[in-house]
Amino acid sequence: MPALKQLSDLLSAKFPDAFLEVTEFRGMLSIHIRGGLILDLLRMLKTDPRFAYNFLADVTAVDHLKKGGHTRYSVVYHLLNQYDAKRIVVHAWVDEENPALPSVYSLWKTADWQEREVFDLFGIRFEGHPDLRRIMNPEDFGFHPLRKDYPLHGRGERDDFPVVGRTIGSKWPADRSFE
């Protein structure tokens, strides 16, 4: 695996407009790139024998609403090289107005459900995804609850159900003590 400087030079030459930076935290390299070219970058990381990150371990996202960052959302790809057990993290930064980026389903089939989860919870669309539906929340949910501007207790969804009473036996004694 190229070291930080080498990787940074290589990527800035290959993706001059989209490449942002490479950071390191405790030996783990993170590539930051604008979302539009994420498919090209991940294809290179998968197929180029210098990298050979052949396994997509996880897709998730971060909402940097007040945290600060290049844009509001970053979609995070965790890649694993199964030949030498090396890992790398790729942050794809997407805009607040139209959060969308290319799907990587064509590279890894596992991206199907993982991208659906990110779509469900963050409302980030993956263009070219074969079946981009909500995966966990009800289909008519209407919000993307892991966005930081969504309240923890929701907007009343958990209180919005019909109340079913007793159809018969309604004259039960008010005093329901057992003893």
Added chain:
Amino acid sequence: MGIDRSGRGEWLTTTLDAFVNWARKNSLWPMPFGTACCGIELMAVLASRHDIARFGAEALRFSPRQSDLLLVAGRISIKMMPVLTRIYQQMPEPKWVISMGACASSGGIFDTYSVIQGIDKFLPVDVYLPGCPPRPEAILHGLISLQKVIMRDSMQHYEQLDGAAPG
């Protein structure tokens, strides 16, 4: 209750309420709705050590149409609540509901947008079981408590409400 003192034991007298309630309380057919760790604890109650069959409630049916006791064991999400309501409505009368554990009774530690904060907001609950999850002894205690509720029941309580649709 009157008993035949002749030595032959051929008859006894009682009230219809007492007789029907006695029959009902000792043959509850639970519909287990296990969605979390409470469901695992429920399985222990069914097994030989605690043995819910001692209280006549061993005939678990996974069809609501064959059950009269809804055992809600675990947290209920907003996606599951319409399913639970549907299952409750499919159960024939008379029917009872046990809300097992902190999550089913109050949402427990899951005070978030996606978890119902107590099924009793939407369903009539007869017995609440505290615990996270409740011990098998607590579940048996809840069942015995429900049996006491059933013994207090009376036929005159079962008049159909005007205009109410049967469940």
